Amino acid sequence: MKLDNEQLYNLTHGFEDYAGQLGAISPPVYFSSLHVFPTFEEYMKAGAGEDEEAFIYGRVSNPTARLLEQKLAALEHGEDALVFSSGMAAATSAILGTCQAGDHILCMRDSYRPVHRFMAQVGKPRLNIDISFVSGQDLEEIRSAIRPTTRLMILESPATFVFSVVDLKAIADICCERGVKTYMDNTYATPLNQNPLDFGIDIVMHTLSKYVGGHSDLIGGALISRDGAWIHEMRHSVREWLGGILGPMEAWLAIRGLRSLAARLAVHQDTAMKVALFLERHPKVKRVHYTGLMSHPQADLIARQMRGHTGLMSFELDRSPEDAVRMINALKLYGKGCSWGGYESLALCPMYGAEEEELRDSGVSRGLVRIHCGLEGADNLIADLTQALEQV
Ligand SMILES: *Cc1c(COP(=O)(O)O)cnc(C)c1O
Secondary structure (H helix, E strand, C coil): CCCCCHHHHHHHCCCCCCHHHCCCCCCCCCCCCCCCCHHHHHHHHHCCCCCCCCCCCCCCCHHHHHHHHHHHHHHHCCEEEEECCCCCHHHHHHHHCCCCEEEEEEEECCCCCHHHHHHHHHHHHHCCCCCEEECCCCCHHHHHHCCCEEEEEEEEEECCCCCCCCCCCHHHHHHHEEEEEEEECCCCCCCHHHHHHHCCCCCCEEECCCCCCCCCCCCCCEECCCCCCHHHHCCCCCCHHHCCCCCHHHHHHHHHHHCCHHHHHHHHHHHHHHHHHHHHHHCEEEEECCCCCCCCCHHHHHHCCCCCCCCEEEECCCCCHHHHHHHHCCCCEEEEEHHHHCCCHHHHHHCCEEEEEEEHHHCCCCCCCEECCCCCCHHHHHHHHHHHHHHH
């Protein structure tokens, strides 16, 4: 993992106003729904201004949430950021803030499924925003799928399940030339391992619920852009009216999570690397999907776009899907549950209940095992996997 000194500063001290908070090393949680002014005229002036640091009402902005936004914007090399009550609130707000009825969205097939479901059940039937899917790997397919009405391209890299990556600069160039905005879910890589705005992507989305929070105790999301005017407009339209701002306590937890993000990620990556190499050598394992392995089919592109890796991977057993479930149930240290990015290790078969069509699209088997390697130590995790694999 190559760490960036400016990012390390922003994770820890960046934008903090110690003098303004009586020297407290930890920022106050501003539990306040409104702010008062000495005079009515000053209240009116604050409301009319363009100042993002003028706080009036908690559904529009909050000082604790604002500190988190400043840190995230700097970490992603953006001009400004918005924080939301979940990653999905951020994702759906990005769609509502870029598209209107009659528009078309191009979306990577391998991207976060709840966004596809939102488009199928709300975007398409209720808002008349069309969507079509492409692999993301084939630039010709992207070029020919862009319509005159295409407004947004939804990307995720590395993508869910097998952690394939797409060429961010090439796609951003194609979309920019055709007037299509690019949106990318950068949750997997975190701002420390990859900065999509540097490759020309327009909007970066993060869920704070994973590595940023880091302790599996909060739900939150963020959008970051180099277009500060768009963020300003979103703050005073979609986010204000849907009411999806992140709460002050969650913002404080995310700020605390950022302080140890670099240290935690270094351990997650080191542990995951050892686990991935162990699995790759195991006779019952057919294939391991992890961005840190030299055997990743896109290792060159990964090296060009990413500075490091995380604790999430998947693998395929040389056994039936039922055996994969048996193996997961035999794990003692890995919790059986969704999500990832916290201190704890987790395992599940994300595609076990998938439709045949979805399996074909994603190119993985029903028995694909996804694991998150937490902070319990590589030796403990490898011992747990060893005994569980013996049982199938
Ligand atoms: C969890 C997750 C989301 C959704 O975030 P929430 O905070 O749960 O709404 C989006 N994208 C990816 C890649 C995720 O892992």
